[in-house]
Amino acid sequence: MIEGDDLTLFASSLRRATETTTGRELDATLDDLGWRDALAADRRAAVATLFELQGRAGATSSALDQLLASALGAGSQSGTGVVLPRPSRTSAPGRVVGDAVEVDGLASSAAIEGDELLVALDDGGRLARVATDALERRAVTGLDPALALVEVRGTAASPVSEPVKAACGWAEAVAAGQLALAHEQVGASRAMLALARDHAVERIQFGQPIAQFQAVRHRLADTYVAIEAAESAVLAAWDDGSTLAAAAAKAIAGRNARLVARHCQQVLAGIGFTAEHPLHGYIRRVLTLDRLLGDARSLTAAMGAELLRTRRVPQLLPL
Amino acid sequence: MELTEFRPALDRWLDEHHDELAPPYAYGSLDEQMAQLSRVKRALFEAGWMRYGWPERVGGLGGSTLTRAYLGEAVTARDLVEPGIYSMTEVLAPTMIDFAPPELAAEMVPRLLRGDEMWCQGFSEPGTGSNLASLACRAERDGDAWRVNGQKVWTSLAQYAQRCVLLTRTGTVESAHRGITAMFVDMDSPGITVRPLRTMHGVEEFCEVFFDDVIVPIERTLGEEGGGWAVAMDLLPYERSTALWHRGAFLHRRLEQFLDVLPDSAVSPADVGEVFQQLFAFRARSRATQHRLADGDKLGPETSVDKILLATTEQAVFDFALDALGDQLILGDDDTSRRWRAEYLYSRAATIYGGSAEIQRNIVARRLLDLGADR
Numbered sequence: 110m111i112e113g114d115d116l117t118l119f120a121s122s123l124r125r126a127t128e129t130t131t132g133r134e135l136d137a138t139l140d141d142l143g144w145r146d147a148l149a150a151d152r153r154a155a156v157a158t159l160f161e162l163q164g165r166a167g168a169t170s171s172a173l174d175q176l177l178a179s180a181l182g183a184g185s186q187s188g189t190g191v192v193l194p195r196p197s198r199t200s201a202p203g204r205v206v207g208d209a210v211e212v213d214g215l216a217s218s219a220a221i222e223g224d225e226l227l228v229a230l231d232d233g234g235r236l237a238r239v240a241t242d243a244l245e246r247r248a249v250t251g252l253d254p255a256l257a258l259v260e261v262r263g264t265a266a267s268p269v270s271e272p273v274k275a276a277c278g279w280a281e282a283v284a285a286g287q288l289a290l291a292h293e294q295v296g297a298s299r300a301m302l303a304l305a306r307d308h309a310v311e312r313i314q315f316g317q318p319i320a321q322f323q324a325v326r327h328r329l330a331d332t333y334v335a336i337e338a339a340e341s342a343v344l345a346a347w348d349d350g351s352t353l354a355a356a357a358a359k360a361i362a363g364r365n366a367r368l369v370a371r372h373c374q375q376v377l378a379g380i381g382f383t384a385e386h387p388l389h390g391y392i393r394r395v396l397t398l399d400r401l402l403g404d405a406r407s408l409t410a411a412m413g414a415e416l417l418r419t420r421r422v423p424q425l426l427p428l
Numbered sequence: 429m430e431l432t433e434f435r436p437a438l439d440r441w442l443d444e445h446h447d448e449l450a451p452p453y454a455y456g457s458l459d460e461q462m463a464q465l466s467r468v469k470r471a472l473f474e475a476g477w478m479r480y481g482w483p484e485r486v487g488g489l490g491g492s493t494l495t496r497a498y499l500g501e502a503v504t505a506r507d508l509v510e511p512g513i514y515s516m517t518e519v520l521a522p523t524m525i526d527f528a529p530p531e532l533a534a535e536m537v538p539r540l541l542r543g544d545e546m547w548c549q550g551f552s553e554p555g556t557g558s559n560l561a562s563l564a565c566r567a568e569r570d571g572d573a574w575r576v577n578g579q580k581v582w583t584s585l586a587q588y589a590q591r592c593v594l595l596t597r598t599g600t601v602e603s604a605h606r607g608i609t610a611m612f613v614d615m616d617s618p619g620i621t622v623r624p625l626r627t628m629h630g631v632e633e634f635c636e637v638f639f640d641d642v643i644v645p646i647e648r649t650l651g652e653e654g655g656g657w658a659v660a661m662d663l664l665p666y667e668r669s670t671a672l673w674h675r676g677a678f679l680h681r682r683l684e685q686f687l688d689v690l691p692d693s694a695v696s697p698a699d700v701g702e703v704f705q706q707l708f709a710f711r712a713r714s715r716a717t718q719h720r721l722a723d724g725d726k727l728g729p730e731t732s733v734d735k736i737l738l739a740t741t742e743q744a745v746f747d748f749a750l751d752a753l754g755d756q757l758i759l760g761d762d763d764t765s766r767r768w769r770a771e772y773l774y775s776r777a778a779t780i781y782g783g784s785a786e787i788q789r790n791i792v793a794r795r796l797l798d799l800g801a802d803r
């Protein structure tokens with residue numbers, strides 16, 4: 110467990126790292142800071158702290174690859190990329206066809222620099238290592254070019270090694286990734302609220318800060334409540350430990366981040382619509398993160414379908 | 429006792445005593461609900477459950493306050509008591525313990541816990557709704573007593589109450605929140621008249637209470653003279669913490685009952701999933717609040733977030749019911765339909781009572797976002 114002063118110190122180092130570096134540079138700093146050791150020692154503290162800060166700073170890193178690799182029991186050496194499911198999906202991105210492995214998913218641009226990619230197979234929890242250059246790679250520009258996603262698809266004639274049984278199931282790895290992404294969305298949401306809040310206090314119209322108008326105050330209050338709800342949900346999902354709780358937390362974080370984006374954009378008004386203001390970067394980020402490991406809408410519909418099928422409300426979060 | 433021990437033991441006891449504790453009605457009148465509440469509280473007190481989590485000096489057995497949160501969850505989720513009337517204890521007893529003279533708290537709080545008495549909360553007035561600091565119900569010093577004149581309104585369950593935690597104006601009207609004094613008043617004092625108000629959900633839950641030269645002994649002052657605002661600010665976070673956890677348990681139970689009977693394809697999976705997630709987020713938030721309370725943290729304005737989430741969730745659950753079971757809720761005349769209809773209607777008040785949705789947002793804006801005073 111990382112707690113007390115150790116956690117404070119760890120968090121402040123990570124804060125500095127995420128605020129001053131991004132991408133490969135941040136990866137190198139995370140290596141120096143021993144984030145991977147922290148991940149092995151105390152997954153919750155390592156993930157919650159880093160992803161929230163990464164979201165706040167709008168930074169990118171390979172931490173999600175490392176988390177998924179670690180959750181799948183495949184180690185978490187720097188440079189092992191993990192293929193994510195296709196946008197909005199949660200199913201494993203790989204399929205065995207004869208001797209070959211068919212892959213259809215997303216990866217980070219850092220991941221495809223490595224010689225091989227880790228691919229979870231949809232056959233009940235096995236993993237394959239696939240040569241990166243055996244796959245077609247298309248850089249995704251999309252709404253958030255800074256996130257640097259890459260579409261990876263194709264059939265690798267033979268995997269680098271025989272598929273092995275993952276130490277931990279794909280569903281659990283997805284849940285870990287969903288919690289990380291929920292933290293990142295909460296962090297980005299907090300950054301948006303801070304921008305809008307400061308603007309409301311400084312911007313003078315009709316002779317007073319716009320923060321004094323109830324229409325603005327209540328919009329910001331609703332934003333705050335939406336973020337608190339999402340954060341409570343993701344923290345509680347760690348306590349609960351179920352895959353259902355993790356999916357609920359990711360859906361809540363995704364849906365609420367959209368509300369946060371809408372309210373903050375409205376409060377920031379014209380300046381928040383310009384490319385020189387940082388708001389748009391966060392909006393791009395939260396909308397894109399929502400597409401990874403299941404979007405809010407699909408996760409919610411799937412959850413509802415299950416409730417309708419069983420006619421039971423799962424009793425999550427015991428006191 | 430700690431929660432890990434308390435929970436299974438209580439569950440077992442409630443299972444064993446289910447038949448004698450279950451209400452004798454499918455949908456009771458308020459009189460019947462109040463009688464049921466006293467009966468259940470007495471049984472819980474005698475068996476000890478109702479005493480855990482309360483200090484020994486007021487008849488409790490000490491231990492974690494989480495046991496109180498779980499007890500309310502267990503009895504409301506089993507439909508043994510109505511959550512609103514049960515949770516009045518969680519609203520009023522902590523403030524009595526914090527502000528009443530110790531002998532008074534020691535004498536009175538056990539009566540509330542045991543179900544011997546019901547208490548009410550005299551805060552709102554005809555001219556004082558959201559702007560609590562403008563209250564005008566007057567208390568003047570008269571020898572060793574206060575003489576109270578004025579009116580309260582929206583006083584829940586005053587017609588059943590033996591006592592009232594009353595806020596009065598002892599300073600000038602201009603003194604606003606500085607000139608308020610809180611006191612603990614016997615409801616059988618000469619000069620008190622209670623007139624119940626019938627609500628749209630068909631229950632005489634709220635009352636008007638009139639005070640006409642009511643004498644209150646000075647020893648019944650809660651906190652300092654002129655310190656009534658501190659009492660109110662102490663009480664309101666309690667109203668927004670454990671009581672809400674109990675209400676969340678009740679909503680969980682109802683959602684499950686709605687799911688159990690709703691016709692196939694009456695609602696879309698996405699609608700079901702969203703209301704479930706709202707309940708999940710509320711429960712996550714409120715659970716953290718219960719743990720903070722148990723750790724001895726002082727609750728404050730952050731409990732307004734809990735209230736906003738609960739009110740939004742309660743309305744979402746009953747909006748869902750209206751979508752899923754509209755024929756039954758609107759046209760049904762059996763006990764279950766009448767009960768759910770009343771609960772649907774009552775859910776409309778969730779954004780009004782206990783500090784309106786607007787007041788909660790004002791608190792968030794000023795105290796949590798530091799946006800400065802509003803104009």
